[in-house]
Amino acid sequence: MSTISNKEAALLGLLSVEAKYPYEIEKEIYNQSMRDWTEISMSSVYKVLAKLEEKDLVISEVKMSESNRAQKVYTVTPRGRRLMQGWITARTAKWEKSLWPIDIAMSNLALLPKEEIIENFRSYIQSVDESIKCYNDLLGYLTEHCQYHSLSLATRPLLLLQADRKWAEEVLAHYEQISLSLNRKS
Structure with a gap:
């Protein structure tokens, strides 16, 4: 089974709630102050989404926006959901050493x-x-x-x-x- 990074887990977590456009993801990162408690940054969102798509953990679909522009919306795949659930279980079932x-x-x-x-x-x-x-x-x-x-x-x-x-x-x-x-x- 593939492993996911903390950045990938942060985005998978957001997308597990509902499908989102990248600007909605960035807005959610801001609203939840995720830069304070995750490794994700605004500049890394697109790169991480591309990695997740490459790993078949999310899929993107091009949709037309209200302003008639083509935009990608990202959805978690069943494989991505299973991997995210496993990631959560691994983090909540056993203490991990932190380096200070x-x-x-x-x-x-x-x-x-x-x-x-x-x-x-x-x-x-x-x-x-x-x-x-x-x-x-x-x-x-x-x-x-x-x-x-x-x-x-x-x-x-x-x-x-x-x-x-x-x-x-x-x-x-x-x-x-x-x-x-x-x-x-x-």
Whole structure:
């Protein structure tokens, strides 16, 4: 069985709801803020649609628009639907490891002076707080306008951010304690 990329899955998911013209897909990507939680971008839509069509996961049909222009409308094939269902099952049945660039930074943290580490982690915590606010706002919107499963687009990142904040506070406290000890010895 063929595999699909995250970008392909994002488009298959949109097309699984109903057939769409590319401009409708782009509008939906914008409306759902999908650029914030997927790898899909406006510039990649046509390229990904071509790949999906090549793999026989979607088909396109040329239709005349109201303005009498020929436009392609894309529909998921039965094979595309089965593959998308398998992709969803694989992602929801087993935890997948994520790679975090912060881990590379942490493994090399000794390259920075303590004062800079403290300053960086204060800034890091501030940026986490800003993200928490954004996701709380998103959660409010999703709660009012979307189905339950869509809430996870905010609740999961919120839980991860809260854990990340706690971790960053512990790192900051450690380096502040070291700095305080060094200042006392001076």
